[in-house]
Structure formats: structure tokens, C-alpha cells
Amino acid sequence: MKRFWAMVQNEVVKIVKKKRFYIVLLILAVLVPIFSYAQMKQSLERRESYGSDWRLEVQQAIIDNQNSLSSDRVPQEWKVYRQIYIQQMQYYLDHDVNPNEPGGVTFTREFIDNSATLFIPLMILTIASDLVSSERTTGTIKMLLTRPVRRWKVLLSKLTALLMFVSLIVASAYLICYLISGAFFGYSGWNIPIFTGFVLNGSDVDLTYVQATPQWQYLLMQAGLVWFVGVVVALLAFMVSVLVRSTAASIVVMMAALISGSILTNMASAWTSAKYLFMVNLGLTEYLAGNPAPIKGMTLGFSIGTLAVWAAVSVIISFGVFTKRDVLT
């Protein structure tokens, strides 16, 4: 056991010394101010046209969406989406709660919502895709596997280190986002009520389960869901990293999958069996926000289950292949 943690320590130090994690932090530190600035510009512009009263703005958004509902040119799926949006906005408005209250915490919540399916998984890929394939590219895998340690332990130590970094990446995404955006919008907003529990029945929203959650609690739940998605993406990328020799190829494979996922969720709905693909199930935070699922029949439970199956299978394949395969080059 002590030996195992020593090996995990090896892997952690290698990840850090390889500067992979710094790259992740650096990307966040560069991107967040850009988005913060864009958001600030946007809210300034809004203020210009609606004065300081957000209620007028929200009411106008509701009316605009109602108008687009009556248009024949708007596709049916969009109508459902807008219907739900209208009802949620209505709810916020009725309860006199600004859904877009600017503030560091709100910005963080929105930023993570937008980056949960693509951006954060990409950050995770920078570490996960490299973990096994880089040892093969450099040939150090031979050194690693000729030590008197069983192969599954070697792989498990890498996997453990990876999961540690998934947590670190998700946590630092929140931290960096909050610290930087707070400089733009202020650091308050932890207790703003956010409504959760919008249950969708077709194009109708059932409001009986709606509850006001303080934003910090919402962030906690959101972070948990993002973390779960991150773990699943990490495990899949880890498998690809075991199967594919080059790090570049392994990143490309995973990126292609992620991007096709975000395209599929937008096209969506008609092809219902696509819901069993992992990449369309990555938007767990959408359920929290009460947004409609990309494909009919998808619920949070379904998505978590589907992702868990994919993750489990990829772990089995990773270990099966890694422990059996000949190291030829």
C-alpha cells in the first residue's frame, strides 16, 4: 500500500514537472478575463437600453420569445426550448429575482455552465491523453514495466493521479474564475436565490418542485456534476491513451468525440438512439438549470447511468489491454 502511494506520488510529480497542470491554469487565467470583459461590456450595453431595471429587460425577453413562438418559421424543438425559457423567466420575474444578477459568483456559475461540456473536458484531456501514451512515445514505459511491480498497479497509480488532477482542475476552474471575474463584477452573490427543480413534461414546465437554492449551494451541485463529467471524460481519454501510441493522436480522438458531441446535441432529437453516446450526455448541468434535454427520453439519471457504463467499460478495456499487451517498441 505504501509502495502504491509512492507510485502515485511519482505520477503526480511527473504531471507537475511536465508543466501540464500549469498550462491548464494558464489557459484559465488568460481566458477568464477575456470572457469577463466581454460580459461586462454586454451588461453595460444592456443597462443603456433598459436603464437600471432588470425586470423590464426580463419581461421584454419573455415577450420576444412569445412572439417567436407564433412564427411558423421557428422549428418545433426551438419552440419547446423557448417555452421552457419563458416559463422560467416568468418564474424569476414573479419572484422578483434577477436571473442575470451580475457578480463574481453569478459569472462563475454561467462560465462553468458554458464550459462544462467542452472547455473543462479539454483541460482534462491535456493531462489524461498524455498519461500513458507519452511513456510509450519516450520509451520510458520499458523502464516502468521492468520494475518488479505488477502492471495493473502501475496503471492504477496513473489512474489515481489522474483522478486527483480532475478534482484539482475542476476546483481551480472555479477558483480562478471567481477570483478574476470578481475583480470585474465584485465578489458577492453567494446567497442570490437560484431556482432549481424545473421538471419538464413535454413542452410544459412543472413548477411544483421548484425551489429557491442559494447560489453557493447551486454552485456546489453544479461543481459535483461537472466533476462527474470530468471523471468520465478522464477515464475515456485514459483508455484512448492506453490504446493509441501518440499523445497527439490520443488528444485528437477525444477532441473529435467531444466536438461531435456538442454538434449532435445541437442537431439532436430526430435520431433518438444517439442518446446512448457518451458525448451527448455530458451536459449534466443543463438538468440542474432546468434546460430541456437534447434528445427525448434523457433525464439526469439516464445520463449519469450512461456515462457510468461508458466509464466502467473504458476502465475495463484500459486494464485489460495494458496488462496483456506486449511492449514492442
Place this chain on the structure above:
Amino acid sequence: MNSWKWIWRVSAWLSAAASLLLIVGFVYGAGKLMFPKPNLAESEASSAAAPLTEREPSPEDGSYRIVAIGDSLAKGTGDTTGQGFARRAAAGLEEAGRKPVHFLNNLGINGMTTQELLDELKQPGVQYVLKEANVILLSIGANDLFQGGAALQTGADAPNTAALEQALPGTEERLGRALDELRKINPTAEIVYIGLYNPFGDIESLREEGDRGIVEWNAKAASLIVERDGMTLTPTFDLFQRDPGAYLSFDHFHPNSAGYERIARRIVQGME
């Protein structure tokens, strides 16, 4: 190696703490979403008691605070610039320069009928906006009387006198209720009702029947308006009488930009 120990300790502790927090968040979030508890208190206290309804309107600041509500005419459908008479009137008042002008909202919805307006007026958000205003521009009724311009476009159900006559009394009654409702929501605002014009003016076969119905409706609306305080009716019938083609848009139903501009000028005059 000191740096190793340091790297390891920091990342191990941080990741352990982060993992714990994230797992808690995941379990809590997933549990809450998968097994939601009905919020009884919340559903009982329906939107009637919504906190927004209890908000006091902003104090009068000596400016025109304009809201438009009603059907596609209020919205400005057909105006290629999207302004409609509402924003054009606001611009006109601004130009007149007597008071500062704030255009708050345009709550016009395509195809809105008097019944839908009555429903809409129950919305706390809509009430809030109306309370904030001191000028309310209202356009409603045409969709009740002509079952919308859409029927005309398809040619399936051209308006006829019989149908129009049949729709009149109900529409009149609902307009009266809507006006009362508006007054109740905002006791002080100037309410400007936009009279109807004959949208079928440039279709020879329909022109006469349309004219008769519109005149009748406008008269009924006018009597509802005069019965109530602080309300005016802005007539538009004559504006589209002589040369409807010049002021109607491509759908032969809604005004075009020039048509809206003329209505707006009337509104501004009425308020001077």
C-alpha cells in the same frame, strides 16, 4: 528531494479536499434532481401572491414612460425597421422636447386577441411594467374581428359581415374589461387606444364590408373610452382610406413603415 515532497503534499491535500467537496456536491445535486421533493408552500402561493406584485412603482420623475401592449400592430409587425408606432411615437415626443422620454417596453404579441390580453394582464411581470409606465399605448381587437391576417393570406376564410357582427359584442365586452383592468393596474397612466383602420382597404371585394364593420367597432370602442377617465382613442381609419396601398405592407394587413409613422404622429398630436 524537497520539491517532490512539497509538490506531493500540496497536490495531495488540495485534491483530497477538492474531491471530497465535489463528491458531496455530486451526490447532493444528483439526489436532489433525481428525487425532487414537491415544494408545497411554493405551489400554493401561486403567482397571485408573487413578490413582484408587491413592488411599489418607481416615483414619478416628470418624464414620459411609455409602454406598448396588444397585438401585432403594437408590436410593429410590417415595419421594416421594427419600430412600430410605439417607438416612433416615443421618438416624436422626444422631438417635441417637452419632457424626457423613456420607452420602457413593447409588450405587443403577434395575433393577440382581447381574451389573450386579459390573460396577459394577470402576469405579474406585465403588471409590473404597466405600473412603471405613465403612457400606455394599446392596440387590440383586430384579431378578434378578423381572425387574424393569416386567414386572409391563405384566402381560406375571408371576413364577412355575418362573422364580424357575431364577434363584435363579445369583443366589445372584453375590451371594456381590459380597459378596467389596465386602469386598476395603473390608476394614473394616460391610456391611448389605437383605433382600427380597414386592413382590407386595397382589396376591392372586401373593402366595403370591412369599412362597415370597422366603423361600427371604432364607434363602440370610442364610447368605451369616453366612459373612462384618462383615456383617449387615436383614430387611424382615415389614414388608410384614400391610398391604402401606399401605407400597408406586403401582407395587405399590417401598416408599413410609412403607415406606422402616420399613426405615431397622430398619437403625439393627441398627447400634446
Place this chain on the structure above:
Amino acid sequence: MQQTDGDSVLRVRGLNKRIGRKTIIHSISFDVRAGEIFGFLGPNGAGKTTTIRMLVGLIRPTSGSVEICGRDVQKQPEEALKYVGSIVENPEMYPFLTGWENLTHFARMQDGIDEKRIREVAELVHLGGRIHEKVRTYSLGMRQRLGIAQALLARPRLLILDEPTNGLDPKGIKEMRSFIRELAAGGLAVFVSSHLLSEIQLLCDRVAIIGGGKELAVGSVEELMGAGKGMVIWDAEPRTKALALLGRYADIAVIDAVGAAALEDAAAALLNERSIVTETPEERVAEVLDRMVREGIAVRGVHRVAPTLERLFLQMTEGEGIE
């Protein structure tokens, strides 16, 4: 031929490897004993590296067994590999870590290696002050030495080195040889692969020769190398006269240009336009030389060189070697 001594550290029996339908290693068997340097000789592509990978558990043999100190590498990898230090092909280390960090990394993977031991092996391979620099900045020779340090970390009983002198300069090669001899003198069993016959001759006690995935011979170096006739390069004038004279001896074969081209580099450097390359039994050289002098041929030089691996193979497959 196959020893079953009690002190054999590495015991290989009937090793086969088939990839797809192609058998690339055909039943290889040998033993390596404590304190000996065992050569594994074969041209590039003969299957040396594949065999080495099977020895250290990187490749699973299709059949046959590898035992290290009596433990099967496939069945008890943790126990068996404890006794082995190895460099397979190039000594690949993490370039973004320092030499010291690399050693620490591998030390942490098994029990009983403390910081003192790391310092010991680092000193043993003379990495000196540069041990705390990033491996990225190391020369090949330094990497090679770091690789050996890594292999020695766990005080192994068997050291496996794949072409250890590859890419080293002549001084480095000499140092490496004496270093390996030192290690063997200390009781370590050393397994060295090479494609250079001279290398094996200079270094090893016993040797296995493989070609085309098959084991051609296993035995002591003298025994096997003696089986091949020595090669002599004659530098004499006039060349035609010397050629005619050599042609008179039935047991001296003149090797044509093609055969001469296959000489090892060191020997090839001796050649000039007058050179005549022959296969000559050692004991005949003095006699031939005497004859040349008497017939008025000016002898400028006579060099005895080791036969090339290719010649040796040729002889072996002609049936002159050991089957």
C-alpha cells in the same frame, strides 16, 4: 550443451514467440551464471531485442520459460524482476526530470532503496555534479551511465544490457567495458547483447549466437571464435606475385572485395589498394611470411583481424560451426 548448474541466475528454456502467423523467435535456451559476462550475439534484426524483452517481461513468450533466480518472469513478475536491472535498447529517462529525480522515481517503485543507495549508484557511474541537472541536457554517454545507475539501484543479481556501447566514443566504449568487467567480478551476472563480434570477444566469457530468430550456437567465446578461421590482411609488393604465392596454399582462401567489405570497421580502416584479405589459419602466417621474404616480395604489413560475424555465420551455416 545446456548447463543446469545450481548457480545459474538466468535460465531460459525453449523460448518461442509468434506474432500473427510468423514465428520470430524459435526455441531459444541458455543459462547465465553468477559472475559471468554472457554475450548475446547476432546481426541487427536477428531477434535480440525481442528476446531481451521476453527476459524482462515486456513481451509474453508464446511458449517456453524465463526464470530469474528460480522465479518465472511470467508467473511471478514481482519476485523475478526484483533481481534484474536492465536497459532495453536505449536508456530512456524522463527528460523533464533531473538525473537524481529519475533515480528517485524508479527507486520508489520497489522496497529497500534509500537515498544513500541512490547516491551510491550515482557515484558509481561517475555522473558527479550533473546528477541534479535535467536529463534533457545529457549526452548519450551520460544517459547510458544514468541508465546503468538505474539498473543497479536495486542491487540486482542479473544485469541486462542491450548494445551498451552503441553510440559511445572509443574512450567511452573502453570505460564501459572495464566497468562491466568490474561488475561481473563483484558476482553480478551480466547479459550483454551486441551485433559486433569483436565486442563480444573482448568482453564476454560465454556467448550465444543467434540469427534469424534461431539460436545458432551457445558456448565459451574461445571455443566458438576458435571455430572460425582468423583473417589476415597482407600488404605486400608486388601484389600479383603475392597473390600467386598465396594461391598455392590449399588452406588459405583469398576473399574477394565483397567479402572484405564485410570486415568490421576497425579492420576495414587498415585496407589500402594493395591489401589482400585472406582466411589463414594462425599457424601458417609465419611460414607464408618467410616464403614471401625469400621470394623477394616486399612485405609492408601483416594484420590479423577477427573474422566478421557474417563470415562466422557463413561458416556455421556451412556446417563448420556447432549446430
